[in-house]
Amino acid sequence: MVLGPSSSRLVKASSVFVEKVQLRDEDKNRAFLFSSSEKPELSIETNWSVSSYLIIGPYSRKRFSLWLNRGSQINLRLEAQSSTLNQLEAVVVKGEQKYEILLPKLRTTLNLLTLNEPIKGTEVEYAIEEDDRYRLEIINSNSRSVITMLNVNVSSKKYDITKAKNNCSTTKGNLDDWYLELSFVARVVAYIAILGLIVLFIFLMLKYLGACDSVPESYVEQTAVQEITETHPILLEKKDGCSYGTTNHGEDEDSRDSSSSSEDLYDDHERGEQGVSDMSKAHPQIDLTMFLYLLYFLVLYAMTKHFLNKIQNLPQSPFPVLPIIGHLYLFKNPLHRCLSKLSDRYGPILFLQFGSRPVLLVSSPSAAEECLTKNDIIFANRPHLLAGKHLGNNYTNLTYASYGDHWRNLRRIATLEILSSHRVQMLSHIRADEVRSLIRQLLRSDQNQAVEMKPLFLELMLNNMLRMVAAKRYYGESVEDIEEAKKVHKIVTDGNLLGGTSNIGDFLPLPKWIFSGGDVKSLIELQKKRVSFMQSLIEERRKILTSHGSSISEEMKTKCMIDVLLYLQESDPESYSDDIIRGLMQTLITSGTDSSAGTMEWAMSLLLTNPEVLKEAQNELDHCVGHDRLVNESDLPKLSYLHCIIKETTRLYPAGPLIPHESSEECTVGGFRIPRGTILLINLWAIQQDPKLWDEPTRFKPKRFKQSEGVMRDGFKYMPFGSGRRGCPSENLAMRMLGLTLASLIQCFEWEVGSEKIDMTEKLGISLCKANSLQAKCRPRPIMANVLYRI
């Protein structure tokens, strides 16, 4: 919670439910905590003021959060050079979740000192009408940084704590946000007592309904009446007296009896109908009983689960958790956004139940750090899901394998033999070739027609990966076998589609075939095709290598990944079996194509919606590379603005917005107990757009990364490639590919939006991609004509 200098905040906690309140003050601001059985009066008034010099960058803002109670007054005074003052603004924003900009009570302009350039001031005053969090924002709309003097004068209303009992301490005179943490220890006894009362209440209700319920008996009786034949009603009529024909009653009665048979029949028919209508009344009662039983069961289950979580010291969990489906009823697509909302509401460490599977949802850098450093090995497993079983070769592929010797061996081969800086550098000609081929394709396209970008980026990445893996390209120029290309395209796109879909059967404690029979069939079919395609590539390379016999050169042995691995297979057939080679090929092709192609598409979409950023990137390229040659990979370190663009794109649209891991043993996160076998989801998307960590988090502002050039991580608040043991092994390759492609497209073409507005809707498959593909128009830049002519 936020506090400010000399302020007080009232927190209500019922002593029935709360046993203890703890205050954590990690920044050592020193805060007092008082407890009182009565609500204290808001009657103390204190004045405090702070003056501070601020340096605010161009088009940016500085913010400070305070807690103010109703009746407080806040006065802000800004002083700055007169030429900048008009573009400086101070506002107060109210609210913790929903923001509301307050209007000042008073606004005056002051004439102050006169130096070389006169310093002028402006003053605003606000009256606070509600206890809430308030954010002071100083907005600089100048195109240059400004130095400003900010004076804050607050007349603050505080609660009178003279009648309070316990306390602990503070005072700090600057304007930093003050975050304290209050935790409430639940009074378990109170919860159990209430649970008992609810159970008793439901039980009594059921009992009461049962006692009043003569329906079941009459229901049976009436059913009997309804089933008998025409003569039976007369028999029934005599049931309580004597048997028919042996009566002692008088004649009248006899005659009435005999003559009344048809009436009785009619009466009984009516009674029969009565029975039917009673029966129809009985149904709602039965339904109600069933419903109450169900409700009783649900409440009991949810409350028991809730208590157990508290008793077991598990993190907070949204209430209620339902039997069988757990919290699945809460989710909708896209999952990362939905989970982010849950974290906003319940906190950054949440314990969820995806059907029968426990899930730890983490949405803060500190909790992510705890999972990926202190508990790195414990969380180094991946969750076992259907896709991993069928597409991951029974969880033996690098991405799906559990942490252990097998995974270590695969990871070693991938990082040393395939994705090492040396090998990535050696294969730079492939990337350059493929990017040039993309440019040629765009040059041939109709300039008045919009081009769909995603298929082009996918083909670029696929050709690139297939050439690295098997020295073979499948698309575009100089590809003869179109049918084969289509087949490969389908295998890869189906893999992206099915690999990214979560199956409900993964989470329900029921046999998988009930919910995922169809999905499993498609996964098995697809995997068969993938295995046969990968094996055919291995055989092709094996044939080429054996045909060269011992005359094979060092250069040939390292032409592509399969060659390197087949060569290693000779000396260590077990570590480099065909199975392992196939698995690695599959992993690289699947992990490498969609993530990078998707990021390229996001980056181009963002550039087209922010033409000033595109222009600045083009200027940088013109300045650093010029117009006489095409940009190449060795230029990338000089292109710092382009690097910021890529970082900002992966901040807003990380290819893996939810990083999935699983715990192999019990551990603690944020002081909570996390059981073994818990799926960990780090909501990277939520962390990278957290308003507490990022200024204007949803805006595309590449310059925010200007200070951290060259690095692709900022602690645990920005890590698009993950972190720790299971972090992406291909960051270097991906960054080169992204950098070279975007730089070439920006250097060679002028870009325009293809349709009126670019739709930025997200779709979460194997990676986070655009729901609707980007359509863009491009014209070759005349200034690059000489280069493009030769390309």
Ligand code: HEM
């Ligand atoms: C923009 C491009 C990319 C992004 C943003 C990205 C991001 C990620 C992330 C977030 C993870 C999970 C990290 C974790 O679990 O902690 C990951 C894992 C992985 N990535 Fe990437 N990736 C990209 C490109 C690539 C490429 C081009 C390849 C391969 C050629 C690749 C191969 C892998 C593999 C094999 C893993 C699994 C590692 C393991 O489980 O041990 N990625 N990536």
